[in-house]
Amino acid sequence: MAGECRSARSVECTQACLRPSRELRHGKTVPESDIEACRAAYASFESTKPTPEPVWEPEYVPMPDVVGIFRGALVDAKGRDDWKRYCRSSAQINGKALQMRGISKGATVRVSGVRYVTNPTRSFDRAKLACHADSVEVVSNP
CATH class of the missing domain: 3.10.20 (Ubiquitin-like (UB roll))
Incomplete structure (x- = not known):
């Protein structure tokens, strides 16, 4: 999730997910509250992401x-x-x-x-x- 937040330049999402994702990658335990904060930030980021333009189909x-x-x-x-x-x-x-x-x-x-x-x-x-x-x-x- 942190990589997706970073590539989309979402500061809040990146800040919430960067530390927990690094610690999980290195095999450390992460508090459940940090994981929930990351999930919440990612969910709010997903809802603000613009919807893609529909593909034009001729009628x-x-x-x-x-x-x-x-x-x-x-x-x-x-x-x-x-x-x-x-x-x-x-x-x-x-x-x-x-x-x-x-x-x-x-x-x-x-x-x-x-x-x-x-x-x-x-x-x-x-x-x-x-x-x-x-x-x-x-x-x-x-």
């Missing part, structure tokens, strides 16, 4: 299928403002962008099973905020 909401013209990594869907606003006209399938699918530019495609993040976080990692889709199928070639 997804489904979106209707998107039909539009494939423009590289983007799907230009006329009249789908939600697709443009929430997904920036792009989605990932199994962690890969649409451009990796071997679809020719100008083809009409249907993106199915689209989900977008409803609780965005400030992050430069695009994968955390990207829309995800289950599949993409070519409706017609250019």
